[in-house]
Amino acid sequence: MSRRRSSTGDEPASVADALSVIRRRLGTADSDRFSALVSRWPVIVGSSWAEHSEPLAISRRVLRISVREPALAEQFNWARNDLIRATNQVLGEDLVESLSISVDNG
Secondary structure, three states, X not given: OOOOEOOOOOOEOOHHHHHHHXXXXXXXXXXXXXXXXXXXXXXXXXXXXXXXXEEEEEEOOEEEEEEOOHHHHHHHHHOHHHHHHHHHHHHOOOOOOEEEEEEOOO
């Protein structure tokens, strides 16, 4: 079994470096980026939408969002491209290619 080496070739790569590579390949955000997304959510979607929605996760380049009302889910769908663009801008890289929007009435 081969071990991934650091860029200097001297030592094995750290676990953090290995996880970073895996996250990039799977299209998931690390916890710092996702925390930034959550904290900037009102900036991305606007304060009124932010009150009735929340980002749940980014996996395989899909941002999963929960909204409180079906009508808001439709509005998110109409604004899909703008939301993806704004999200990637906040994240600092193109991690999101699509949205998955679910309605949670609870």
